[in-house]
Amino acid sequence: MKIKPKYKVRHVADENIILVQGKNPGDLTTVIALNDTSLFLWNELSGRDFELADATSLLQGRYEVDEVTASADAAKWLDILKQNNIIEL
Amino acid sequence: MSSTQKTFRFAIGGRVVAVEGEAASMLAANEAFVRFASEGKPQWRVLFDCQVETPPRDAILLSEFFYEETDSRCLFLFHGEDYYYSMLSAVDGRKLVAMHFKRGSDEVHSTSVNDFNALRFSLWFAVTMLAAPLRLTFIHSSAVVYDRRVVLFLGESGTGKSTHARLWLKNIEGSHLLNDDSPAIEVGDTIKIHGSSWSGKTPCYIPLTFPLAAVVRLSQAQHNAIRPLSVPKAFGAIHPSLPPALVQDDYFADLMIDIVSAVISKVPVYHLECLPDADAARLSFNTIFGK
Numbered sequence: 001m002k003i004k005p006k007y008k009v010r011h012v013a014d015e016n017i018i019l020v021q022g023k024n025p026g027d028l029t030t031v032i033a034l035n036d037t038s039l040f041l042w043n044e045l046s047g048r049d050f051e052l053a054d055a056t057s058l059l060q061g062r063y064e065v066d067e068v069t070a071s072a073d074a075a076k077w078l079d080i081l082k083q084n085n086i087i088e089l
Numbered sequence: 090m091s092s093t094q095k096t097f098r099f100a101i102g103g104r105v106v107a108v109e110g111e112a113a114s115m116l117a118a119n120e121a122f123v124r125f126a127s128e129g130k131p132q133w134r135v136l137f138d139c140q141v142e143t144p145p146r147d148a149i150l151l152s153e154f155f156y157e158e159t160d161s162r163c164l165f166l167f168h169g170e171d172y173y174y175s176m177l178s179a180v181d182g183r184k185l186v187a188m189h190f191k192r193g194s195d196e197v198h199s200t201s202v203n204d205f206n207a208l209r210f211s212l213w214f215a216v217t218m219l220a221a222p223l224r225l226t227f228i229h230s231s232a233v234v235y236d237r238r239v240v241l242f243l244g245e246s247g248t249g250k251s252t253h254a255r256l257w258l259k260n261i262e263g264s265h266l267l268n269d270d271s272p273a274i275e276v277g278d279t280i281k282i283h284g285s286s287w288s289g290k291t292p293c294y295i296p297l298t299f300p301l302a303a304v305v306r307l308s309q310a311q312h313n314a315i316r317p318l319s320v321p322k323a324f325g326a327i328h329p330s331l332p333p334a335l336v337q338d339d340y341f342a343d344l345m346i347d348i349v350s351a352v353i354s355k356v357p358v359y360h361l362e363c364l365p366d367a368d369a370a371r372l373s374f375n376t377i378f379g380k
Contacts, residue, residue: 006339012350015320019328019346021336029328029336033321 001089003046003081009034020084030084037063041077052078099125101216102225102273102283102298110137111201112208119205121286124294132195133219135212139198141187144173152334158206161185163214165334172338174214176207186211190218192340213271213287217332221344224276224351229330230304232267232282233257238302239267239282240377241274243330248307249365251291256370264374266293274301276351303357303377310362313369315376323358324349 009016016039020030034042037059044058055074059065065073081087097113098105105127108116116122148168156163160180166173170192176185185207188199197215202208217226230241231254240257242250250269257264267282270289275281284295306318306326318326327349328336335341352358359376363369374380 010346010350012324013320013354017321017324019324021342029325031321031325031328033319 001051001087002049003042004086004088005047007086009039009042018086020086032080032084037073038077041074097122098127098129098131099286100127100129100296101125101220101285102275102281104132104220104223104225105129106216106219107131107134108137108212109134110139110199112137112199112212115205115208116212120292121209121288121294125284125286125296133216134196135199135215135219136196137199138201141173141189141198141200143187144168144171148173151337154334155179156210158210159185159204161207163210163334165214165337167338172218174211174218176211188215190215193222195219209287214332214334217335218341220273221335221341224344224348225273226331226335226345226348227271227285227287228274228327229271231269232272232284233264234267234299235261235264235302235374235378237299239272239299240302240373241272241282241304242307243304243326244307245329248309249363250307251289252365253305253307253361253363253369253373256365256367257374260367260370261374266291267295267297267299269293274348274352276348280352280355301352301356303359304352305359305361305373305377307361307363310364313361313363313366313372315359315361315372318358318360320353322360323353326358326360327352 007018009018016034018032041055052074056071059070059074095113097108097116099122144166145168148166150166152165154163161176161178163176172190175187186200186202188197190197230243231250232239232241233254242253244250267284268288269291271285271287273283273285280301281298282301283298331345336345361373
């Protein structure tokens with residue numbers, strides 16, 4: 001899977017956010033705020049093909065966490081992106 | 090002003106728009122535009138009575154929406170650096186107006202337009218394309234002035250922006266309305282709010298500019314409560330109030346995002362859940378101006 005290239009992280013007033021614009025005029029804008037960990041995964045994985053295991057091992061490499069915790073956190077991160085249609089399979 | 094006038098100039102945020110063609114005489118006879126009439130050097134030109142090419146077959150549809158005032162369907166397309174806007178009657182499919190704009194240009198070309206409401210809206214659309222590179226655009230809101238600063242009330246149509254603005258005018262001494270639908274917002278060292286020729290159903294055409302004090306997004310509730318919004322929530326509160334057709338296009342979207350980013354870095358943004366009553370006006374006033 002891949003992060004759709006049209007989505008960019010924007011740095012606004014000390015926050016890192018992604019905007020998900022509705023298709024129709026008048027649709028509300030969804031704003032996803034990234035914490036440091038989410039931003040780390042985003043920066044490492046955008047622009048390339050990846051699987052859940054790649055996100056998991058990135059987290060394990062950076063933080064002192066076991067594989068189960070890292071995999072659960074990576075899955076949570078991925079779910080939010082999928083729910084907002086930011087990931088192409 | 091003669092009825093055969095071929096040029097009419099009006100200002101938006103101190104920038105002069107020259108409208109050329111038969112449409113000029115319609116503007117010269119309308120209070121909303123006369124109040125903003127200007128003799129200044131034009132920054133932009135909107136040329137009516139032109140031949141406007143139809144979009145190429147592989148042009149991309151950015152936005153399609155219904156415009157009630159003229160009972161018509163509006164289409165906004167782009168192809169490379171070219172943008173095409175048209176308004177088609179929902180009754181018989183007749184083209185009321187078609188416009189073309191090339192990115193980076195200071196001109197919009199348009200067909201002739203006979204209906205004043207079609208002219209009014211398409212001119213608004215033309216100005217949004219021309220002005221965006223200056224971080225100047227329209228923001229769907231009611232703008233109230235107090236102590237020479239502006240508070241913007243935002244919300245979906247029908248949430249009571251105008252009602253809440255009117256509650257300020259009635260209950261907050263020294264407040265007055267600058268615009269009731271589409272003031273212009275300009276981002277620079279400070280955030281400026283300009284009166285405009287477009288004010289929805291309320292004829293409030295005031296050619297003045299004030300700095301922005303705060304933004305308040307409204308929603309109807311059974312109680313009155315106000316809270317400051319975090320950066321992501323503030324972003325989501327303001328972004329949908331900028332010209333919706335433009336944010337579908339990458340080039341314009343980036344300019345609109347710059348504007349929202351500057352606003353939330355510089356002024357507080359609140360969410361007000363409110364009843365249509367005087368207490369709601371006093372609550373938002375006290376919160377913003379600390380009185």
